[in-house]
Amino acid sequence: MTTHTVSGLPDLIQVVAEQQHPLLFATISGAHLYGFPSRDSDIDLRGVHLLPLHDLLGLTPPQETQSRMWDADGLEMDLVTHDLAKFARLLLRPNGYVLEQLLSPLVVHTTPEHTALAGLAPRLLTRHHAHHYRGFAKTQWRLFGKSGELKPLLYTFRVLLTGIHLMRAHEVQADLPTLLDSVRAPDYVRDLVAAKAAAEHGHLSTLDGAPSHERLTADVEALHAALDEAEQSTMLPDQSDAGTDLNELVVQTRLRAGGVPVSDLSDRP
Structure with missing residues (x-):
């Protein structure tokens, strides 16, 4: 190990x-x-x-x-x-x-x-682990909507990418920077990671050039669609x-x- x-x-x-x-x-x-x-x-x-x-x-x-x-x-x-x-x-x-x-x-x-x-x-x-990551992402996205903090936003991206990677590669990978090397995600996510390192409860609104809510919504929805597709095509068993x-x-x-x-x-x- x-x-x-x-x-x-x-x-x-x-x-x-x-x-x-x-x-x-x-x-x-x-x-x-x-x-x-x-x-x-x-x-x-x-x-x-x-x-x-x-x-x-x-x-x-x-x-x-x-x-x-x-x-x-x-x-x-x-x-x-x-x-x-x-x-x-x-x-x-x-x-x-x-x-x-x-x-x-x-x-x-x-x-x-x-x-x-x-x-x-x-x-x-199993393929049903996709349900866990889908549900977790929805919860964190709602928290981001209420708080505007970087932390739940990064959690949203992290769990969606972990779920996609699990369905495709059949391995658990929880490290977001590593996932960004293997799963296609918006370029600005790396900037959000760097900003989060400076403040545990930092807000997206304080960042220069932060993506709009419309852009974030579209990107999160695209990752949900990618997770759905990965679940449908995965070779992981049902049980x-x-x-x-x-x-x-x-x-x-x-x-x-x-x-x-x-x-x-x-x-x-």
């Missing part, structure tokens, strides 16, 4: 060590993953933890998602982790967001289980065939954590 580091961030390894339950992985998501962080961007940490068998076998339903927000050296930190079983269920839905977290190259903490999960990712991709192996990975990981001997994850095909 290829990993990268992000300079200028607080000690994230210490954050991992402080969690109540052991983490199978922790990665950086958000603007840092998407390729347009600003100096004051939040740090979005996402990952998977493993609940103990005691919590799972009792009468009280366990809390499968844990979240925490705090300030570190003037930066807002946001940590959200899911228990392995919940994360696996999310992976089996057409949810590109959790795939991006799993496959993020900005890795803070990893384990063999993380590697095993990532190894199943190609078999989790993942990785459910059985994903379930087995969850079971083996639970048993291993409980001290029950199981086969090595690295031996799985």
Whole structure:
């Protein structure tokens, strides 16, 4: 698994060590993953933890998602982790967001289980992931209409390009500058990325030579049409065939954590 580091961030390894339950992985998501962080961007940490068998076998339903927000050296930190079983269920839905977290190259903490999960990712991709990116883009476009900020506008372009690339190349790519090298998009998007780097909540209206709302609307509609066409022509399947192996990975990981001997994850095909 290829990993990268992000300079200028607080000690994230210490954050991992402080969690109540052991983490199978922790990665950086958000603007840092998407390729347009600003100096004051939040740090979005996402990952998977493993609940103990005691919590799972009792009468009280366990809390499968844990979240925490705090300030570190003037930066807002946001940590959200899911228990392995919940994360696996999310992976089996057409949810590109959790795939991006799993496959993020900005890795803070990893384990063999993380590697095993990532190894199943190609078999989790379906044509229906286009629905996720289409819906996400519409939500961000509405937010841009209300705020006029660069951030939701760039999110709109990013998720549409990610969806198009996924349908065509059968891989998850969340970095907007990289996507601009592989998917045709308006030339001004690179300028918007540069402007966003200067201010987390910068407004489009403050930019010299900013595209008009009419131009933006036409370009976003064209990318929606391109995503529709890519979905129709993709060779991705309608349904993942990785459910059985994903379930087995969850079971083996639970048993291993409980001290029950199981086969090595690295031996799985």
